[in-house]
Amino acid sequence: MADMTTWRFTKGHGTENDFVLLPDVDARLDLDADLARRLADRHAGVGGDGVIRVVPTAAAADDAVRAMAGRAPWFMDYRNADGSVAEMCGNGTRVFAAYLRREGLEATDEFEIATRAGIKGIRIEGEVIATNMGPWRLDDPARAEADGFDSLVHLQGWAEPWSALSVDMGNPHTVVALPEGVELDSLDLLHAPEVRPTPPNGTNVELVRVVGERHIAMRVHERGVGETRSCGTGVCAAALATSFWAGDAEPTDDWTVDVPGGRLRVRALPDHEVELAGPAALVADGTIDLSAL
Numbered sequence: 001m002a003d004m005t006t007w008r009f010t011k012g013h014g015t016e017n018d019f020v021l022l023p024d025v026d027a028r029l030d031l032d033a034d035l036a037r038r039l040a041d042r043h044a045g046v047g048g049d050g051v052i053r054v055v056p057t058a059a060a061a062d063d064a065v066r067a068m069a070g071r072a073p074w075f076m077d078y079r080n081a082d083g084s085v086a087e088m089c090g091n092g093t094r095v096f097a098a099y100l101r102r103e104g105l106e107a108t109d110e111f112e113i114a115t116r117a118g119i120k121g122i123r124i125e126g127e128v129i130a131t132n133m134g135p136w137r138l139d140d141p142a143r144a145e146a147d148g149f150d151s152l153v154h155l156q157g158w159a160e161p162w163s164a165l166s167v168d169m170g171n172p173h174t175v176v177a178l179p180e181g182v183e184l185d186s187l188d189l190l191h192a193p194e195v196r197p198t199p200p201n202g203t204n205v206e207l208v209r210v211v212g213e214r215h216i217a218m219r220v221h222e223r224g225v226g227e228t229r230s231c232g233t234g235v236c237a238a239a240l241a242t243s244f245w246a247g248d249a250e251p252t253d254d255w256t257v258d259v260p261g262g263r264l265r266v267r268a269l270p271d272h273e274v275e276l277a278g279p280a281a282l283v284a285d286g287t288i289d290l291s292a293l
Contacts, residue, residue, distance in 0.1 A: 004028065005291040009039075009046060010099060011284040014091030016229035016261025020048045021099050024077075027059035033083030038293035040081035045293055046286075049228045052092055053077035054099060057114040065114055072114035074100055080224030087171040088115035090232015094129040094280035097122045102282060117170025130277035132269065133236055138244070139166035148245055153205060154194040155187060161196070164205075165241045169274075172203040172223070173237035177210075177245060184209050184219050189227040204231060206238045216242050217258040229261030236274050239266035 007029065010021040020039050022029060036051040038044065055077050057069040065075055076096045078086050096113060100106040101124065109124040121132035140150040149163035153176050164176045174195050178184065184207060193205040202223040209217045218238045220231040239255035251268040264278040 005289055006287050007290055008285070008287050010282055011046060011048070011286075012095040012098065012280065012282040013261075014094045014230065014232065014280045015259055015264060015278055017089075017091040017231060018048045018229075019089075019092055019095050020046045020051045021095065022051065022053045023099075023103070024053050024055045025105075027055050029053060029055075031077060031079065033079065033085075035083075035290065035293070036079035037081070037083035039288070040083075041293075046288060049081055049222070049225050050086070050089060050092060051079050051081075052089075052096055054096065054105075060114070062116070065116065068114040068119050072112040072119050074105060075114040078115070080222070081226075082224040084224040085116070086224065087117040088120070088233070090131060090133060090169075090234075090236060090276050091230055091278070091280075093120050093122065093131045093133075093232070094276075094278065095282070097124070097129050097131070098280040098282055115170070125277070127279060128277050129280050130267075130275050131232070133233065133274050133276050134170060135272050136170075136236065136240055136274050137168050137272070139168055139172075152196045154196070155207075156191040156193075157188050164195070165244065166199070166203070167237035167241055169233040169237050171233055172199050172201060173206060173234055174199070174203045175206045175208060175238050175241035177208055177242065184217055187219060189219060189221045192226070193221055204234050204237075206231070206234045206241075208238045208242060210242065211258070212256075214253050215256045215258075219260065230259040230264070232264070232276050232278075235259065235264050236266050236276050240268075240274065243268075 031053045057075040123130040151164040152161040220234045235257045243251040255266040267275040
C-alpha cells in the first residue's frame with residue numbers, strides 16, 4: 001500500500017460467486033457502502049458480487065465481533081455489491097480462508113474466522129474447503145410443520161405465486177420447490193422476486209429442482225446483488241428445505257447441490273448445524289486507486 005488512496009486487492013471466487021478482497025491488517029480502511037458499491041461495479045470498478053475486508057477481529061467496529069477475537073483472529077467484514085452490510089457469505093468464507101492461508105495469516109488446516117453471523121469453523125481438505133456454517137432454523141417451524149410452507153414468492157412472468165419455506169442461516173433465505181413442468185432455465189431472475197409477507201431485512205430467494213437422490217439444482221437471487229452464479233448459505237438453505245419436504249425433521253445425509261457456477265456439498269452436523277464444502281480460487285492480485293473510483 002503506497003498511501004491511503006492506492007490499495008492492494010485480490011479477486012477470488014467460490015463456484016463463480018466472486019469477491020474483491022481488501023487486506024487491512026492495520027485496520028486503516030473505512031469500507032463504507034459507497035466504496036464497496038464502487039469497487040464491486042463491473043464496469044467502473046474491480047467487479048464482484050461482494051467486497052470482503054480482511055481485518056483483525058480485535059479491530060472490528062462492532063463489540064459483538066470484537067468479542068470473538070480470542071478464538072478467531074481474522075474478521076470477514078463483508079458487504080454486498082450494492083454496498084449493504086451482510087451477516088456473512090458462505091462462498092465468501094472459503095475465499096476468505098484461501099486468502100488467509102496463502103498470505104500466511106493462518107497456517108493450519110483447521111481454524112476459525114469471525115463473521116457478523118458468529119464464528120465459522122474452517123477445514124482444508126486439499127482443493128476443497130469446508131465451512132461449518134453454524135446453526136440453522138426454520139423461521140416459522142410451527143407453520144412449516146403444519147403445511148410445509150410459510151411464504152409466497154411472486155416471480156416475474158408467472159401469474160400465480162409459489163409457496164416457499166423461510167430458512168435462517170444467519171442471513172435470511174426463502175426457498176421455492178419448483179412445480180412440475182417448470183424448468184430452472186426458464187425463470188426470469190433479472191427482476192427481484194417479491195416475497196410475502198415481506199421480510200423486514202430482505203431475503204435471498206432460491207429456486208430449486210430435485211434432480212436425483214439427495215441431489216438438487218438451484219438458481220438464486222441474492223439480496224442486494226441480483227442473480228449470482230452461486231450462493232453458499234443459499235445452497236445450504238435449499239438442501240435443508242428440500243430435506244424437510246422429504247420428511248427429514250432432522251437432516252442427517254449429505255446433499256449435492258448444482259449451481260450455475262459449479263457443484264457444492266452440504267452436510268448436516270450434530271446440534272442442528274450444517275457444513276458447506278467446495279472449491280475456492282484466488283485468480284488475480286493488483287492495486288487500485290480508490291480516489292479514481
